[in-house]
Amino acid sequence: xxxxxxxxxxxxxxxxxxxxxxxxxxxxxxxxxxxxxxxxxxxxxxxxxxxxxxxxxxxxxxxxxxxxxxxxxxxxxxxxxxxxxxxxxxxxxxxxxxxxxxxxxxxxxxxxxxxxxxxxxxxxxxxxxxxxxxxxxxxxxxxxxxxxxxxxxxxxxxxxxxxxxxxxxxxxxxxxxxxxxxxxxxxxxxxxxxxxxxxxxxxxxxxxxxxxxxxxxxxxxxxxxxxxxxxxxxxxxxxxxxxxxxxxxxxxxxxx
Numbered sequence: 001x002x003x004x005x006x007x008x009x010x011x012x013x014x015x016x017x018x019x020x021x022x023x024x025x026x027x028x029x030x031x032x033x034x035x036x037x038x039x040x041x042x043x044x045x046x047x048x049x050x051x052x053x054x055x056x057x058x059x060x061x062x063x064x065x066x067x068x069x070x071x072x073x074x075x076x077x078x079x080x081x082x083x084x085x086x087x088x089x090x091x092x093x094x095x096x097x098x099x100x101x102x103x104x105x106x107x108x109x110x111x112x113x114x115x116x117x118x119x120x121x122x123x124x125x126x127x128x129x130x131x132x133x134x135x136x137x138x139x140x141x142x143x144x145x146x147x148x149x150x151x152x153x154x155x156x157x158x159x160x161x162x163x164x165x166x167x168x169x170x171x172x173x174x175x176x177x178x179x180x181x182x183x184x185x186x187x188x189x190x191x192x193x194x195x196x197x198x199x200x201x202x203x204x205x206x207x208x209x210x211x212x213x214x215x216x217x218x219x220x221x222x223x224x225x226x227x228x229x230x231x232x233x234x235x236x237x238x239x240x241x242x243x244x245x246x247x248x249x250x251x252x253x254x255x256x
Contacts (some may be wrong), residue, residue, distance in 0.1 A: 034230035036223060042083065044218040045090040050083075052223065057145050058086045060138045064124060065117070065146075076228040083224065089152040091211040096155035106154050113150060114143060156207065163203040163210075170195060173202045 038053030059073070059082045073079065121139050174191050177198070181188050188194070 034227045036227055040220075040223050042220050042223050042227075043087055044216075044220075045087055046094060046216055048090055048094070050086055050090065052227070054145070055083050055086060055227075057138065057141075058082055058149075060134055061142060061146055061149060063134060064121065064138060064142075074231045076231050079231060080224070080228060087217060088208055088211075089149060091208070091215055092152040092156045093148060094215070095159075095211055096151065099155075101155050101158075103154070103158070106151070109154075110147065110150060114146070117142070117146060156204070160200060160203045160207055163207045165199065165202045165206055169202050169206060170199065173198060173205065 036052045038051060038056070040052040041049045042052050042055050043050040059079070062082060062085075063073075121135060121142070124135055171191065174194070178188050
C-alpha cells in the first residue's frame with residue numbers, strides 16, 4: 001500500500017501500519033530537552049487548543065499500540081507528523097460532532113477495545129524494558145485520548161467510502177507515490193494493477209482535505225519549532241557557546 005508520510009491518521013483509519021510515532025515526555029522527563037510545559041499550546045483547530053502534553057500523549061499512544069512500526073522518536077519529520085495526525089483527528093471529531101454521529105455498535109466495541117488495551121498495556125509493560133517509562137506515563141491516563149482516537153477513526157471510516165474521487169485524483173496520488181519510491185530507488189507496480197488498492201487511501205486523503213479547507217487551524221510555530229529543534233544534535237551543539245568544542249569557541253576563532 002502506498003502512503004504519504006504526513007497522513008498518519010488515515011493510515012490508521014484504513015487499517016494500515018502507522019509510519020511514525022514517538023516517545024512522549026513530561027516537562028522535566030527524559031527526552032524532553034526543550035523544557036516546554038505540557039500546558040503550552042502547539043496548535044489551535046477551530047476553538048480547540050492542542051497542547052504540548054496532548055502531542056506527547058499522542059506519540060505515546062501510537063508507539064504503544066503500534067509497536068511494530070520501528071520508530072525513531074528523535075526524527076523531527078516523524079515527530080511533526082504525529083502532530084499532523086492529532087490535528088487531523090480533531091477535524092474528524094468536530095465533523096462527527098456536527099453530524100451528531102451515534103453508533104450503538106461502536107459504543108459496545110469501544111468497551112471491548114478499552115479492555116483489550118488494558119491487557120495489552122500490561123503485556124507490553126512486562127516486555128518493554130527499554131520503554132517502561134513510556135508505559136508508566138500512559139497506563140493510568142491513556143483512556144480519554146485513546147477513546148478520542150478510536151472515535152475519530154470510526155467516524156472517518158464510516159464516511160470514507162462515500163467520498164467521490166476522479167480518475168485524475170487516483171493518478172495524481174499514484175504518481176506522487178511512484179516518485180517517492182523512485183527517490184528511494186524502488187519501483188511500484190503499474191497503475192492499473194494497484195488502482196483498486198489505492199482508492200481507499202485517495203478517498204481518505206480527499207475527505208481530510210475537505211475538512212481542512214473548512215476549518216481554521218493555527219499552528220504555534222514557535223513552540224513546535226522549539227521542540228523539534230531540541231531533537232537536533234546539531235542544534236544542541238550550536239545552541240550555546242559552552243557546548244562548542246574548544247577549537248570553535250569565539251575566543252579561539254581564527255587561531256591555529
